[in-house]
Each structure stands twice: as C-alpha cells, then as structure tokens.
Amino acid sequence: MGLSNPAAGHDDTTTVSAISPNWVTTRLDFLTNWARSNSLWPMPFGTACCAIEFMATAASRFDLARFGMERMSFSPRQADVLICAGRLPFKLAPVIRRIWDQMPQPKWSISMGACASSGGIFDNYSMVQGIDTIIPVDVYVPGCPPRPEGLMYGILLLQKKIKGETFTDDSLRVEKLVGPSGLFLPAERVDELSEPFGNSISQTRSS
C-alpha cells in the first residue's frame, strides 16, 4: 500500500511490521502528542491572587499564546487543561469536581500556587488542603503566587509530560470518579495529604 517501497519492485506491504512492529504506533503517538501539547485550551478556575498572575501570564508581556494556549475555554466541554489558580474552599470543592467531570478526555490539570497545591497558609476549617484531594493533578506550580515565569515553566512541564504519553496505555484516559465512599481517594490518603506541615505543625492552638 502506501507504505510499501516502489523502488523494491515487488509487493512488500508486510515489510513494515517485519522491520519494526511499533513504528506506526510510535509515530502516531508523536503526532497526536505534538498536536495536543501545542493546542492546550485552558479552563481557568481563578479564585484568588494566583488568578491575577495567571491573567498576567496570558497578557501581552508573557503571552501564553506562544504555547498555543491563548484560547481560554470558559466552557469545560471544550477545555483540555484545568488550571486551579488560587485557594479552594470546601464550598467550591463540588464545583471544581463537577467542572472536572464535565471536561472530556484527554484532560490534564495544573494546581497553581501554594494554596491550591497544599492549602498554603489557610490550614483551617474552611479550606481544602490541596486540590489533589478533590481531582487528580498533573503539575503543581509552587509560589505564593507563582510569577508568570513559574506558571509557564509548569505549562512547559505539562507539555513535556503530554509528549511522553502513549495511546496504548489505556490507564491514562481512565476517569477517576468519586467512589461509593464519597471520595475519589481513600479516606486515609485524604487525611495524609491534608496533614499539617511547615509552620502549622508547631502552632499552639487546639487540634
């Protein structure tokens, strides 16, 4: 067929698989990953000061469009990457979960800033201690808030991660839904992720 070598002068359509059984798969991976990683449409979930830095990243000085991300998708149905920019209170946990569930595969998420990644300074009764207890997270961007360079570095890391994916690995595209326990992780794992750390372990208040 098209992949045969006419110079050989005979029908050798089976040669491709004889030379390298993985050749087609690898090249298609490269093509889809190249397309996906360079046309990520972000779903901005800005709740706090990180969103200001996110807007600065999208604006002309830092220009997120250079990485194919200038099209903010305010509908989760057309979004590829959820960027949680800011702290997440428990009241917003079902909202970000609903948005994540509404996004079609393939999808990725970036946890931007200390509060989204770990609760940050808000180690209190009303704040989710890291959005990874609510949705799966691909890239964490540290900072309070991260500078636009930091967010762009996180985006480049995500692009690198996408370029390493393969569609033969079905587990990448499996939806990690909230289970019958009401959580998407085991309860012990949520407690472990939410444990106090840094300065907040030595605070003198009760509990």
Next chain:
Amino acid sequence: MSTLSPSVPALRSEFGPSVERHLVSSGQTIVYVSRDRSHDVLAWLRDTPGQEFNYLTDVTAVEYRDPERPLEVVYQLRSLGRKANLRVKVALDKRGPLEVRSVYDLWRGADWLEREVYDMFGITFVGHPDLRRILMWETYAEGYPLRKDFPLRGHFSRAEQTRQALAANPEAHYSLEELSIADAYGELPKEMQERLAKGERGFLK
C-alpha cells in the same frame, strides 16, 4: 480626640441603669447597654432628633480569650447627617442563652450582618425574619467557627470534611425559580431532574 460623645449623657438620662457603662477608646465612644433594653436604646438612637443614627455601619461580635468575660455584640452606628459615630455593645453572659433582639426592623441592612454573627458565633437574633447560616453551608454541623472553643481545623477529620463537601449538590442551593428553569423542568434530562429534585440545602445527606 478623646472626647465623650454627647449621646452618652442623653442616653443615661433617658435609660438610667440600662446604660451599664461607657468608655472612650481611640476617639470612639463605646456604650454598654443591657440586653433587655438594647432594642429600645438602638431605636431611640435612630429616631430621636439630635441623635439620628440613621446608618448601621456594622453588626459584629467579640469573644475574649478570658473565658469569664462575656461575649459582646457590637453595633457600630453612624449619623450621616451629623457626621457622628457611636459604638453600642451588648454583653451576653456565656452561661445564659446567647440571644439578643434583632434590629432588622430598624435597619434593613442588619439582615445579612446578623446572619453572619449567627453563623460565626451562634448568637440568636430574636425577631430576625430569616436567621440562617450565610458563609458556611446551612447544614454545617461542626459548630460556630469564630468561637474560642472551636478548633482551628474544625471538629471533623479532613477526609470527612472532604466527603461532605463532595456530597454537596450545588444546584440545590437555588430554587427552580432562581435558576429560571421552572417552566422547562419537564424537558430537562432525567439525571438533571433528579439532581434538582433532591433540593437539600447544604452538604449532609
């Protein structure tokens, strides 16, 4: 700066022992009034010519670290015409019921302010038309977050807090009318009808 507001002598002559004490702090006159007469005092301050405190800047509450000290409900009043301020406090003994008359009928703006004090401190405003939690969700079961006996991270484990949060039905915080889809209810997809029909106001199920 530290001059006493002329409202204080007028209050003392009008209400006598119901005005418990007063002090001047940072130029602000603070008057403590008894719980039983607080609504009368505030109504008098609003309506009497020469007082005319027609604007309720804030309603809040204070709990001190000393467990013997009572909770204080704070009314910050402002007379827009006279450009004068007055702070009125009502002390509530923790051993008694944490109740005070609502001032919703005097200043409509007290509506959400009193709901917030109720939400954070558990103080009941008698006569408030719609005393529900306003910042925390309505079925929030861990207590009153700004009280001193409330642990900073809440009473429940993080996993339980997360579970309750994820069990929430955000649409249920709004009625069908508020979502403007009451007419279209029959045409909605079945799973959406089920979500909306649950109609719980809060996170517990």
